[in-house]
Amino acid sequence: MATDRTAAVTWKGSLMEGAGTIHEVGSGAFGPLDVSWASRAEEPNGKTSPEELIAAAHAACFSMALSHGLAQGGTPAEQLDTSATVTFQPGTGITKIALTVRGTVPGLDEAGFVEKAEGAKAGCPVSKALAGVPEITLDAALA
């Protein structure tokens, strides 16, 4: 069964001087969130950006896929701490995503954890959707 998720954005004015708002998402979990070109291409100053949302989407998707892989292997995770850092080059786009994960997984050694993390990086739906990003790195280790 297909799953749909929706976001609505408004924008006023030009790209450089104008400003926008991600004013509503289908779940109601967040919003309104302000966005602007300056906060996207320079310092965030408390405002999110498409790249930060991509970082959140990718790290969240990867974490869920890793937890699934670990459970399937008979060593479910107690806790996973993941971060994603998205690098954006204005004019070019997203050039790199760096995933870092630290896990507490009883009964699993470092090599086993790294193998499961590589599998999650390759297989999670957001990884597949972002397969065109030139460089996606993974730093995985037990906590």
Next chain:
Amino acid sequence: MPRLTREAEITWDGNVARGSGAISAASSGAFTGLGYSGPTRIGNPEGKTSPEELLAAAHGGCFTMSLANELCKAGTPPEHLDVRCVITMDEVEGKGHQIVHSEIRATGVAPGCDEAAFAQAAEAADAGCPLSALLRASATVAVTASLS
């Protein structure tokens, strides 16, 4: 222009079926501790976000800025744009869950811009939006646009 980075942090406890996680915007602090889980990702969201909803916000946000840029380049800067983005995830036979579609619907007010020019700007915005290009790795992207 210099490269810049944006970071998000996630914690996850437990397995997919019964575990849950929390998502925070580490660079901006614009959102923190957004809960998510397996059942609310696939089924009724019950007030919880998901990777796909964050993608919808990212793609909608990126496309909107791209459209504002195209309208400015055409000499008809927008007064107001409304953009809705719907991301669809589906189970693809032999490939598991995939992001299969992003549907963008844009309406706007741009003095001096007629319907055809607005549609053309939306097409150029799609071509110039880095996320539109990336998502096409696994998804189709459809854009419809009209003056409001």
